[in-house]
Amino acid sequence: MHHIEPAPVRKSVTVGVPPQRAFEIFVSHMGEWWLKSHSLTASGQTTVVVEPFSGGRWYEIGNSGEEKEWGRVLACEPPKRIVFAWQLNAEWVFDPNFRTEVEVIFEPATDGGTVVRLEHRDLANYGAKANEARASLDSEGGWAGLLGAFAAQAA
Numbered sequence: 001m002h003h004i005e006p007a008p009v010r011k012s013v014t015v016g017v018p019p020q021r022a023f024e025i026f027v028s029h030m031g032e033w034w035l036k037s038h039s040l041t042a043s044g045q046t047t048v049v050v051e052p053f054s055g056g057r058w059y060e061i062g063n064s065g066e067e068k069e070w071g072r073v074l075a076c077e078p079p080k081r082i083v084f085a086w087q088l089n090a091e092w093v094f095d096p097n098f099r100t101e102v103e104v105i106f107e108p109a110t111d112g113g114t115v116v117r118l119e120h121r122d123l124a125n126y127g128a129k130a131n132e133a134r135a136s137l138d139s140e141g142g143w144a145g146l147l148g149a150f151a152a153q154a155a
Contacts, residue, residue: 006134008121015154019106022114023079033153040068090129
């Protein structure tokens with residue numbers, strides 16, 4: 001049977017700050033806008049950390065100090081783009097042998113703001129749960145809500 005890969009999840013938002021500032025808020029201040037409900041820690045999320053260089057870690061720190069890996073930075077080109085290896089499997093558990101990619105591009109808008117375009121791809125890697133995972137990532141509780149929280153922080 002021929003399997004068609006689920007389409008990537010694509011979302012965009014326009015924020016009223018220049019690309020350099022939008023990139024900084026997205027990457028360096030992720031812990032300030034990432035939804036606290038989206039946590040892998042038992043104690044609840046304190047912050048999210050992105051090490052802004054190729055090979056850097058992407059992880060969260062819980063209220064009791066524990067760290068939970070989410071993935072790695074594959075490319076970091078401020079203020080134009082960042083690419084992450086999303087290494088959370090279909091059970092939302094970190095798996096070093098699992099990978100999808102999240103690319104975020106920051107483009108100047110005509111009004112001096114920034115258009116932020118996110119693409120979460122390689123969703124076929126979820127196997128039998130690919131469509132279910134895509135639906136979750138594409139939902140208001142997924143990237144739409146997260147980019148909304150980012151936009152509110154950028155405002």
